[in-house]
Amino acid sequence: KQWYQRRVRVPGSTVTLERGKDGMVGLTIGGGAPYCPCLYVVQVFENTPAWKEGTLQAGDELMAVNSHSLRGMTKVQAAKYIQRIDGSVTFTYAKLTFDTNHFKEAKSLDMVMKKVKHKCIERMSSGTADKLGLTRAVLCNDDLAKKLEEFNRNASFYKELLVGCHYLLLDFNASSNVYIGMVDLFSQIA
Numbered sequence: 001k002q003w004y005q006r007r008v009r010v011p012g013s014t015v016t017l018e019r020g021k022d023g024m025v026g027l028t029i030g031g032g033a034p035y036c037p038c039l040y041v042v043q044v045f046e047n048t049p050a051w052k053e054g055t056l057q058a059g060d061e062l063m064a065v066n067s068h069s070l071r072g073m074t075k076v077q078a079a080k081y082i083q084r085i086d087g088s089v090t091f092t093y094a095k096l097t098f099d100t101n102h103f104k105e106a107k108s109l110d111m112v113m114k115k116v117k118h119k120c121i122e123r124m125s126s127g128t129a130d131k132l133g134l135t136r137a138v139l140c141n142d143d144l145a146k147k148l149e150e151f152n153r154n155a156s157f158y159k160e161l162l163v164g165c166h167y168l169l170l171d172f173n174a175s176s177n178v179y180i181g182m183v184d185l186f187s188q189i190a
Contacts, residue, residue, distance in 0.1 A: 012063060015055040016090040025082070025089055026050040029062060032075040038063075039070050039078050041093075056093060064092035 017025045026048020032039045039062045044050045062070055062078070066085060070078050082089060 012092055012094050013055075014090055014092050015053065016088050017049045017053055017056075018088050020049050023083075024048065027056060029075050029078055032070075032078060033072055034074075039073065039075060056091065057095075061094040062091055063094055066090050067092070 019025060026045045027050045028042040028045075029039050030036075030042040041056050041058055041060045041062060043058055044056055050056050064070055065078070065082055066089065068081070070081075073081070
């Protein structure tokens, strides 16, 4: 958290969005209590008020809605709060910028991974991101990094298992060919 406060510049700005015909502003949020010190934009959906307005982007921190602080809220609480607002919604947000010279000092990959992930997501169509399950993205933290290591170990295991099954099937095919040859031989003898 100290690295985050020292190395990330967060100039605050506001943007007001009118709701679409469906009553939505067109973005998903991630982060929030209890695991993340901030709430942030995960994805801005195409052809929505947020997308058409163009200010909010994946990775932007959401600090307040209609001057009501979001600090300490879970993403579900924040989403419900936003949905209860009638009419236009004014977001106070911060564009997160990083001084890359200080990545080596980071005790956690939280902010680096977050920015990289959101740069990937923002280049995808919303349909592709939905299909890949990226709209439910979680801020990368140490627990997630450990989970990623576990997934990589599992991937290696399954890759080795797949190669082993491949050779097993090749051996089974070869032994089947031997049995077929033996059946043909016995047929000729009989």
